[in-house]
Amino acid sequence: MTPVSTPHSSIPGTADLDNPLYYLENFETVVRWVRRHHSDLLTAEETGHIDSLLTLNQPERALVARLVMRTGELFRVEKLNYPEFGVPVADAASGLSRSGWIDDAPDIPLTEVFRLFTLAELRPALADRISATGLPAAAAKGLLKDTLIPLHPDPAPVEHWLPNLPTRVIRLNHMALFDRLRLMFFGNLRQSWSDFVLVELGHQQYEQVPLSAESRAFDERDDVDRYLVMHHCRERLDNGESPETVWQEVPAASDNAWLESRRGRLLFELGKLAERGRNTELALAAYEQSGHREARLRQLRLLERLKRYREAWQLIIAAGEEPRFGAEERGLERIQSRLAKKLGKTPPPPSARPALTAFTLELDNPEGHSVEWVAMEHLSQPEAPVAYVENTLINGLFGLLCWPALFAPVPGAFFHPFHTGPVDLYRDDFVERRQALFDDCLDALATDDYKSRIRNTWRQKQGAASPFVIWPALSEDLLNLALECIPTHHLELMFRRLLDNLREHRSGFPDLIRFQPGHSDPNRRYEMIEVKGPGDRLQDHQTRWLEFCVGQDIPVSVCYVRWARIAE
Incomplete structure (x- = not known):
């Protein structure tokens, strides 16, 4: 796609930290920047959502900003306390419900119920379900989770789980859009909204580098989509999903060197998890495709452990022609010396190393x-x-x-x-x-x-x-x-x-x-x-x-x- 030709000369400022709503101003600085400079990478529906967000009244916009910066998509309204809004949080939430920005009656999985509510709140509400399992009423929260969640896999409204507890749970809609905006602005999903909006902006000075219409993290929507898929694959691995399942969803290689480096890191982590789970063939395949700077050493060590010495020897000879980084040279030298003894080959001479004082x-x-x-x-x-x-x-x-x-x-x-x-x-x-x-x-x-x-x-x-x-x-x-x-x-x-x-x-x-x-x-x-x-x-x-x-x-x-x- 051709980047939108818009002037980049006007540098947005950061909010005054004395303003209690400074985070909203900083948040909207990011949103407006992406809307202005990346609109060709957004669908009409996405730009429509952004434009509607910016027309909400200030308390509603501030609540969206606060929810985006919190963990997850589900929130207890009574636990939200933002006096700087100037109106009750419940009123701002009701406004967002009317405009479609939040779901006021979401179905909630039991896993989220355990996250949102305390053990003291859960025990009486879940007493019948706890009793039916034979667990003692005083069972620890972890044991209750491990026992009850498999028995109740389907989400349901909060009233179903906690019928007598006065509470209001809401779900923020369009969180995927905010992840996409964050990615296009930062060029990564490592940086969080809260760190940037609440800490970095206004607390840090930045070198002002001239920007042009070509100064963007992404030029193609497909690249944004590919990044998001890889990010979700990594999240699934981190959440305990099997590497065998995630492997099926890893995108194919592309000609984008930057995204390939990210794909290499994903495959490297997947390979380590597969190796830990003793799926050595999957681990070797992931390492071989990875291109990560440490993947080749892991591949060689695994081949050595599997006693596939000749295969490892061929790989190490090829690797020695073009080491990926300095530390790899030492690792290759050590492995090659061990393999040479096992295969009856002449070990490489140790590299000359100066004596240290x-x-x-x-x-x-x-x-x-x-x-x-x-x-x-x-x-x-x-x-x-x-x-x-x-x-x-x-x-x-x-x-x-x-x-x-x-x-x-x-x-x-x-x-x-x-x-x-x-x-x-x-x-x-x-x-x-x-x-x-x-x-x-x-x-x-x-x-x-x-x-x-x-x-x-x-x-x-x-x-x-x-x-x-x-x-x-x-x-x-x-x-x-x-x-x-x-x-x-x-x-x-x-x-x-x-x-x-x-x-x-x-x-x-x-x-x-x-x-x-x-x-x-x-x-x-x-x-x-x-x-x-x-x-x-x-x-x-x-x-x-x-x-x-x-x-x-x-x-x-x-x-x-x-x-x-x-x-x-």
């Missing part, structure tokens, strides 16, 4: 601080201050220097004004689509210009949401020390490794950084230190960063902490 500290911790904090306090000296930075410092410097590339108005990267970062950040072509922009940012490292760029961005963008800059963790003093002490070529090496695999390489940095501005060697005016407490060990992604740094002569070490014994 390590030291041990024996420290007291009477106040129960984290091991990183205790190590930082012990190691810090006036002439050599130590900061606890973990993944925030190098990522932050990268994010500040490369801000123009990260927030470039690339089609498909930003499709509403409230993104915390580009939505294609972890797609395979993310860097390629911005290569010239990243080259320009990193070229600044050839002179001291990069320092002024970083400082200017730190000042100008202060507080704006970024996938790499955690503002509270990046003080001006820390920023200046880092720029003074970390050599330019070290920053470039680390930044380029980040760009090789942003998803994987943005984590695993050492916990601490020790600055030594007065050191005579400009390459040794800082040191990154990974801290490990008793019983803790290095994770693969941490080891890979440490080994990379050692290989590039970037100063790093591992500090093992032992707690001093308290004298009795």
Whole structure:
């Protein structure tokens, strides 16, 4: 479908948090945005529902917004308390009933009755049904559910279940429409209405990226439908439905790379559940179709466990030609070594790995601080201050220097004004689509210009949401020390490794950084230190960063902490 050609220059504002109905204003900002920019992906019936919603009176619109942000579709009116409406909730509900937005007498499955009502309310109302099963009157709620629900599978009005309880249960209609609107706005269903409307909007600053008519999450209604089907498949798995049943509903592969990555995650989870249920053939089929970054290792381990060694060997040889991510290389190496012994083949030579510098500290911790904090306090000296930075410092410097590339108005990267970062950040072509922009940012490292760029961005963008800059963790003093002490070529090496695999390489940095501005060697005016407490060990992604740094002569070490014994 051709996107609706509407101007995107007018950026909607966020509501004043002092307004008690701020959430309604934010909610309607989202609804209006989708209505305006995605109407070609909506049916006439759907746009009609949106338009009718926006003509309701304010209390009714506010109640719809509140119900959309709550869990489920069924609600007890007497439990809803929203004084900011200015009218009783029951009156607003009656208005919505007349306009078709709620069902005032829905049939309710017994599962929902147990969710909506307390045990104290249920016991007397269900006394006859409980007695008929032979359960004691004081049986726990879980036991009552497990026993009664299979015996009463059909939904019925609340009066059928609880005849003598004064209550009013309503069902919000058109919830599927709101899921569709949420998906088209966010590009995912991971973000909830409540988090966004009640928390993010108004509490967060956003970089304002120019938007065009092509700046949308979806261009085809079929893609929206495919996403929703996959989302419902995942919900069914999470709710305990068998992977064998859900497998039948998983959509076929498509040429949409983004949706294929989601399909890969769905198949990976389905495969794990099938494997857990000992349906190994289904698990292998799901892993093989998945394309998920970890699916191939799971497939190989399962083949190995099934003693299908030759099949696993053929797969591992093909996988070695094109590893999907850094951690897979180590996993493939381990499995191939085991398979080689079983098949009488020559095992691959172990990859060369540089030795890591390590030291041990024996420290007291009477106040129960984290091991990183205790190590930082012990190691810090006036002439050599130590900061606890973990993944925030190098990522932050990268994010500040490369801000123009990260927030470039690339089609498909930003499709509403409230993104915390580009939505294609972890797609395979993310860097390629911005290569010239990243080259320009990193070229600044050839002179001291990069320092002024970083400082200017730190000042100008202060507080704006970024996938790499955690503002509270990046003080001006820390920023200046880092720029003074970390050599330019070290920053470039680390930044380029980040760009090789942003998803994987943005984590695993050492916990601490020790600055030594007065050191005579400009390459040794800082040191990154990974801290490990008793019983803790290095994770693969941490080891890979440490080994990379050692290989590039970037100063790093591992500090093992032992707690001093308290004298009795």
